[in-house]
Amino acid sequence: xxxxxxxxxxxxxxxxxxxxxxxxxxxxxxxxxxxxxxxxxxxxxxxxxxxxxxxxxxxxxxxxxxxxxxxxxxxxxxxxxxxxxxxxxxxxxxxxxxxxxxxxxxxxxxxxxxxxxxxxxxxxxxxxxxxxxxxxxxxxxxxxxxxxxxxxxxxxxxxxxxxxxxxxxxxxxxxxxxxxxxxxx
Amino acid sequence: xxxxxxxxxxxxxxxxxxxxxxxxxxxxxxxxxxxxxxxxxxxxxxxxxxxxxxxxxxxxxxxxxxxxxxxxxxxxxxxxxxxxxxxxxxxxxxxxxxxxxxxxxxxxxxxxxxxxxxxxxxxxxxxxxxxxxxxxxxxxxxxxxxxxxxxxxxxxxxxxxxxxxxxxxxxxxxxxxxxxxxxxxxxxxxxxxxxxxxxxxxxxxxxxxxxxxxxxxxxxxxxxxxxxxxxxxxxxxxxxxxxxxxxxxxxxxxxxxxxxxxxxxxxxxxxxxxxxxxxxxxxxxxxxxxxxxxxxxxxxxxxxxxxxxxxxxxxxxxxxxxxxxxxxxxxxxxxxxxxxxxxxxxxxxxxxxxxxxxxxxxxxxxxxxxxxxxxxxxxxxxxxxxxxxxxxxxxxxxxxxxxxxxxxxxxxxxxxxxxxxxxxxxxxxxxxxxxxxxxxxxxxxxxxxxxxxxxxxxxxxxxxxxxxxxxxxxxxxxxxxxxxxxxxxxxxxxxxxxxxxxxxxxxxxxxxxxxxxxxxxxxxxxxxxxxxxxxxxxxxxxxxxxxxxxxxxxxxxx
Numbered sequence: 001x002x003x004x005x006x007x008x009x010x011x012x013x014x015x016x017x018x019x020x021x022x023x024x025x026x027x028x029x030x031x032x033x034x035x036x037x038x039x040x041x042x043x044x045x046x047x048x049x050x051x052x053x054x055x056x057x058x059x060x061x062x063x064x065x066x067x068x069x070x071x072x073x074x075x076x077x078x079x080x081x082x083x084x085x086x087x088x089x090x091x092x093x094x095x096x097x098x099x100x101x102x103x104x105x106x107x108x109x110x111x112x113x114x115x116x117x118x119x120x121x122x123x124x125x126x127x128x129x130x131x132x133x134x135x136x137x138x139x140x141x142x143x144x145x146x147x148x149x150x151x152x153x154x155x156x157x158x159x160x161x162x163x164x165x166x167x168x169x170x171x172x173x174x175x176x177x178x179x180x181x182x183x184x185x
Numbered sequence: 186x187x188x189x190x191x192x193x194x195x196x197x198x199x200x201x202x203x204x205x206x207x208x209x210x211x212x213x214x215x216x217x218x219x220x221x222x223x224x225x226x227x228x229x230x231x232x233x234x235x236x237x238x239x240x241x242x243x244x245x246x247x248x249x250x251x252x253x254x255x256x257x258x259x260x261x262x263x264x265x266x267x268x269x270x271x272x273x274x275x276x277x278x279x280x281x282x283x284x285x286x287x288x289x290x291x292x293x294x295x296x297x298x299x300x301x302x303x304x305x306x307x308x309x310x311x312x313x314x315x316x317x318x319x320x321x322x323x324x325x326x327x328x329x330x331x332x333x334x335x336x337x338x339x340x341x342x343x344x345x346x347x348x349x350x351x352x353x354x355x356x357x358x359x360x361x362x363x364x365x366x367x368x369x370x371x372x373x374x375x376x377x378x379x380x381x382x383x384x385x386x387x388x389x390x391x392x393x394x395x396x397x398x399x400x401x402x403x404x405x406x407x408x409x410x411x412x413x414x415x416x417x418x419x420x421x422x423x424x425x426x427x428x429x430x431x432x433x434x435x436x437x438x439x440x441x442x443x444x445x446x447x448x449x450x451x452x453x454x455x456x457x458x459x460x461x462x463x464x465x466x467x468x469x470x471x472x473x474x475x476x477x478x479x480x481x482x483x484x485x486x487x488x489x490x491x492x493x494x495x496x497x498x499x500x501x502x503x504x505x506x507x508x509x510x511x512x513x514x515x516x517x518x519x520x521x522x523x524x525x526x527x528x529x530x531x532x533x534x535x536x537x538x539x540x541x542x543x544x545x546x547x548x549x550x551x552x553x554x555x556x557x558x559x560x561x562x563x564x565x566x567x568x569x570x571x572x573x574x575x576x577x578x579x580x581x582x583x584x585x586x587x588x589x590x591x592x593x594x595x596x597x598x599x600x601x602x603x604x605x606x607x608x609x610x611x612x613x614x615x616x617x618x619x620x621x622x623x624x625x626x627x628x629x630x631x632x633x634x635x636x637x638x639x640x641x642x643x644x645x646x647x648x649x650x651x652x653x654x655x656x657x658x659x660x661x662x663x664x665x666x667x668x669x670x671x672x673x674x675x676x677x678x679x680x681x682x683x684x685x686x687x688x689x690x691x692x693x694x695x696x697x698x699x700x701x702x703x704x705x706x707x708x709x710x711x712x713x714x715x716x717x718x719x720x721x722x723x724x725x726x727x728x729x730x731x732x733x734x735x736x737x738x739x740x741x742x743x
Contacts, residue, residue: 025477028724157727164719168712175708184356185702 007044011102014038024088027147027154028161035078035101042106049107057111064115067108068124074105075128079135081146088149122173129169136162202685207277208592210291212678214270215589217299218263219674225258226667233619233660237653238637248636249315249743256318257309260419261337262302264573267581268378268426269294269344272371274592275429276348278688279365280355290347294340301336304329315743317634321388321412322403325739328396334389338382345375356705363700366449367690370429373453374422376711380718381418381461384411395739402736406473407729410465414722417464421489423573425456427580430533431500434584437691438529441507444499446693450704452492452499458714459488462721466551470560473732478724479553485721486551493544500537528605529597529689532583535613539575546624547572561634564627571620574663579612582670587689589677596684597677604673611666619659626652 013019014037023034050057061067077083078101086093113121138146139159145152203211228251234240235248242248273291277283283291307329308314314326320334352364352372364372388411395403432449436442443449466486469479505519513519524530546568549555559565586605590597627633631649640646703709 022477022480026475026481026724029481032720153728153731156731157724160727161719161723164723165716168716168719171715172708172712175712179708183360184353185361185705 003044004048007041007046007102007106010037010044011041011098014041015098027084027150028158030084031078031158032161032165035097038098038101039075039106039109042102043110044106045102046107046110050111061108061111061115064112064120067112068116068120071105071109071112072124072127074100076131079131085147085149122176125169125173129166129173132162132166132169136160136166202594202688203274203277203592204282206288207273207283208594210283210288210295211270211274211277211588211592213295214266214273215585215592215674215678218266218270219671221258221262221266222667223671225255225263226664228255228258230660230664233657236637237657238639238650239657242636245312247312247315247743249317249634250309250312252634253315253317254306254309257305260318260573264419264423264426264577264581265298265341268374268422271426271581271584271588272348272374273344274588274688275367275371276351279368279690280351284351284354287347287351290343290350294343294347297336297340297343301333301338301340303333304336305333312743319412319416320392322392322395322405322408323737323740324742325392325396328393331389331393331396335386335393338386338389341378341382345379348372348375361702363446363702363705365690366443366446367429367433369450370425370433370453372707373457374425374429376457376707376714377418377422377425377460380711380714381415381422383415384461385415388412388415398739402738404729404733405737406471407726407733409468409471410722410725410729413464413467414461414718415464417467418460420573421456421460421463423577424493425453427533427536427577428452428456428496430580430584431496431537433691434587434689435500435530435533435691436503436507437689438527438587439504439507439524440511441503441691442694443691444503446697446700447704448495448499450700452495454704454710455492456489457710458717459485459492461714461718463489465721465725466556468725469551469553469556473729473734474725476553482721483551483553487548490544490548493540497537497541526602526606528602528609529583529586531606532586532609532612533580535609536576536579536583539571539579539616543568543572543576559627561632562627563623563631563633566633567620567623567625567627570616570623574620575612575616579609582608582612585670585674585677587686589674590681590684590686591688593678593681594683594685595677595681596686598681601673601677601681604669608666608669608673611662611669615659615662615666617659618655619663622652622655622659626656 014023014034020034023029057067078097083093087097088094116124136159139155139162141159142155145155147155202208231240231242232248232251232255235242235251242251269291273283276287305314308327309330311327314330316324316326316330320326320330348371352368355368356362356364363369388408391403391408391411394400432452433443436444462482462485465482468474469482504523505513508519508522511522513522523534525534546564550559550565550568582605586597586602589595626649629649629652630645631653637653638646639650
């Protein structure tokens with residue numbers, strides 16, 4: 001229950017106009033801080049829903065695959081440059097952002113992550129690593145602004161943000177591949 | 186066979202203390218450390234007297250040269266050698282003796298560091314590297330100074346890898362167990378030393394071709410940013426060393442138990458993870474960074490305050506619990522039950538108390554508007570002397586009174602304890618005078634890193650003089666403190682009566698909750714740390730590189 005309140009509080013805090021405005025004013029903060037934090041808020045809120053509606057999740061997300069697919073679709077949707085622009089110009093898309101990321105990405109992620117096996121987990125991290133490298137490349141190299149609301153320098157910054165995140169994920173994957181926890185644990 | 190050997194080694198360690206080979210490593214590090222304290226302290230006194238207008242320094246050894254040497258000796262040599270000597274003793278004690286391989290690495294690291302320092306000090310003495318201890322452009326020192334820095338960093342890396350090998354080996358032999366708490370602190374410190382020194386290495390590698398004249402200009406803002414990513418991490422390395430003694434050693438000395446093991450490990454993790462991006466607050470008034478980015482960075486800096494507040498709570502909880510067990514009563518009078526006459530407690534306790542104003546001053550400096558009031562004034566110097574010079578250093582001094590006898594196979598005599606108490610009093614009073622007046626005169630506008638000047642007898646500048654006089658008095662008291670401390674360390678190392686000294690490690694509470702195993706997953710902790718570093722630095726670094734100004738040629742301002 002505690003986690004639910006923290007998650008809800010985080011969601012409300014992020015939705016406060018000054019907080020939302022500040023984070024959305026910097027492109028990389030919009031995409032790499034506000035959006036992940038919205039997912040985190042959903043991840044925390046999930047505890048309540050999982051306890052309250054166990055049958056629903058058992059019926060529709062038995063092996064975790066549908067949930068993780070939904071999570072991936074929502075994440076990829078929010079990586080399209082156009083969607084970020086729309087979130088800033090259209091109130092309805094902004095509302096959709098605040099609903100989709102916590103409730104359609106955060107909650108399914110929490111339910112699915114414990115249900116899927118380690119191969120699937122690694123596959124997801126690998127695919128995000130590839131997507132992040134590709135997005136980074138795109139944002140750094142594209143000569144024109146992809147979002148109307150941000151300057152080119154912000155786009156390049158976001159590109160490097162994607163690259164560094166991808167590097168971190170690669171380090172994690174390498175750590176997973178080379179370090180055998182059974183030797184230590 | 187292997188197990189029997191280990192058990193024998195462990196038994197031997199318990200009976201005889203540290204093995205002579207491991208003790209020699211720690212002793213060597215401490216000797217260098219305290220020699221640097223003596224020299225650095227002396228230079229500090231010269232600086233203080235000059236600043237108060239009491240002493241005119243000769244032209245061949247000017248104020249800025251003294252300042253550079255004082256900073257390098259105390260910030261890089263004294264603290265780093267102490268930290269390494271202390272934590273290598275910890276690793277040896279807690280993990281059943283150093284591996285022969287690790288011991289070799291410790292010596293190679295020692296050699297590299299000494300070689301690096303000699304290289305760095307020569308140009309300082311020759312007045313070729315008077316770049317202050319924050320070595321960033323556009324002031325350029327002799328290239329030899331930077332070569333020295335490269336070797337220092339390589340030495341640090343060698344020692345960090347030695348520590349990681351030692352811990353990994355212990356974990357392999359003790360599957361499923363938690364790394365002993367002090368070794369856990371050591372891991373955190375060496376992780377920070379390694380990752381924190383990467384940005385400064387990049388900075389120095391940028392500077393070398395520029396100082397050699399191979400490239401004409403350098404990106405000043407980028408270099409500053411890389412410097413502070415290391416600079417602030419170093420600050421928290423000192424803090425983490427001090428905190429290790431507060432959490433683990435002090436409770437044992439006062440006859441109590443440790444506060445929650447989980448909380449201790451979480452505090453270490455938080456300090457490791459949040460540290461490197463925290464360095465950005467040193468650039469809060471630097472140009473070229475959007476206000477909104479600076480504003481977001483304030484959160485990152487202040488986040489470091491949370492583990493500190495947890496520590497404050499934990500420590501006072503331990504004090505009260507222990508004192509009440511000993512019959513202490515009342516809201517505050519249980520304080521009397523604490524062993525104030527024991528230097529091993531008194532010094533770290535005063536260090537902790539000093540961290541209250543020190544931490545508050547730090548919060549002031551990490552805020553945009555407040556920083557503008559005190560930026561580049563003596564306030565910053567005062568803050569630095571109350572945090573590093575008191576909270577960290579006084580704890581280091583407190584550690585000496587059991588660590589040095591422990592590694593030397595000697596004991597702390599009541600006489601030496603008394604001397605230690607006197608030293609602590611000198612240090613405290615000296616610091617109140619010096620740091621207090623620095624803070625105040627800084628608020629009045631007196632700049633830092635400036636030789637004594639009255640600015641053509643300007644009334645405002647003259648009004649600083651009384652405070653600067655207090656600064657000189659404080660500096661003199663501190664010098665007496667340095668002399669006593671160095672005497673005490675060498676006395677305990679070579680002349681104190683032989684005997685056994687315990688390595689004081691407090692136990693956890695009997696009813697303590699089991700520590701969760703995820704705290705041991707350093708791989709994950711490091712990945713999270715790198716993610717935060719990336720989040721903190723991508724914006725300014727991309728900005729500085731993509732929108733780079735023409736760059737600066739090397740300047741020699743002295």
